[in-house]
Amino acid sequence: DSGVTQTPKHLITATGQRVTLRCSPRSGDLSVYWYQQSLDQGLQFLIQYYNGEERAKGNILERFSAQQFPDLHSELNLSSLELGDSALYFCASSVDWGPGMNTEAFFGQGTRLTVV
Amino acid sequence: TQLLEQSPQFLSIQEGENLTVYCNSSSVFSSLQWYRQEPGEGPVLLVTVVTGGEVKKLKRLTFQFGDARKDSSLHITAAQPGDTGLYLCAGANRGSTLGRLYFGRGTQLTVWP
Numbered sequence: 001d002s003g004v005t006q007t008p009k010h011l012i013t014a015t016g017q018r019v020t021l022r023c024s025p026r027s028g029d030l031s032v033y034w035y036q037q038s039l040d041q042g043l044q045f046l047i048q049y050y051n052g053e054e055r056a057k058g059n060i061l062e063r064f065s066a067q068q069f070p071d072l073h074s075e076l077n078l079s080s081l082e083l084g085d086s087a088l089y090f091c092a093s094s095v096d097w098g099p100g101m102n103t104e105a106f107f108g109q110g111t112r113l114t115v116v
Numbered sequence: 117t118q119l120l121e122q123s124p125q126f127l128s129i130q131e132g133e134n135l136t137v138y139c140n141s142s143s144v145f146s147s148l149q150w151y152r153q154e155p156g157e158g159p160v161l162l163v164t165v166v167t168g169g170e171v172k173k174l175k176r177l178t179f180q181f182g183d184a185r186k187d188s189s190l191h192i193t194a195a196q197p198g199d200t201g202l203y204l205c206a207g208a209n210r211g212s213t214l215g216r217l218y219f220g221r222g223t224q225l226t227v228w229p
Contacts, residue, residue: 041221
C-alpha cells in the first residue's frame with residue numbers, strides 16, 4: 001500500500017460526458033501528480049500541484065482540468081469525453097517539489113476509465 | 117520532448133536465467149528511476165541513479181546509469197517468477213521541469229517456473 005488513495009477504481013461512461021477522479025496523497029506529501037497510462041502512449045505526465053498551486057504542466061488536454069484543495073487532496077476533471085480518453089489515470093504524491101529533487105513519488109492504484 | 121526508449125518491449129524467460137533491460141535517450145537527465153508495475157497496481161520505485169557511471173545493486177537486480185547520463189540498464193540475475201512485471205524507466209530533471217517524470221513505455225517481463 002503506497003498510502004495514495006484514488007477513487008473510483010473503475011469508471012465506465014459515455015462519450016461526451018464529464019467525470020471527476022479523486023486522489024488523496026500520502027500524509028505529509030505536498031505534491032500531487034497526475035499521469036495517464038494507455039497502451040499506445042505509455043505513462044504520460046499530465047499535471048503537478050504543489051501545496052495547492054499548479055507547478056508543472058505536461059500533455060494535458062484543454063478538456064481536462066485539475067485542482068488541489070486546502071486539505072491537499074486533488075481532483076482531475078475530464079470533460080467532453082472521447083473514446084481515446086479511455087486509459088488508466090494515476091495519481092502520485094511526493095513530499096517536496098518532485099523527482100528532479102531525487103525524491104520518491106508514490107503512485108496510487110489508478111482509476112481505469114472506459115469511455116463507450 | 118524528452119523520450120526514453122526501452123528494449124526489449126517483451127521478455128519471456130525461464131526461472132534461473134539472467135536478463136538485461138535497456139533504457140536509452142538522446143537527452144541528458146539529472147537522475148533516472150526504475151519502477152516495477154504489476155497488474156492493477158501503480159508503479160513502485162525500485163531505485164534512483166544520479167551520478168553518471170553509477171551502479172546500484174538491489175539483491176539480484178543491478179542498475180547502471182550511463183556515463184553521459186542518457187541511458188541506463190537493469191540486469192536481473194537468476195530471475196524468479198516473482199520478478200514478473202512491467203519494468204519502467206523514468207528520467208527526471210532539475211529546473212523548470214523537476215516536477216515531472218519522463219517514462220519509457222516499459223519492458224514486460226514474464227518469468228516462467
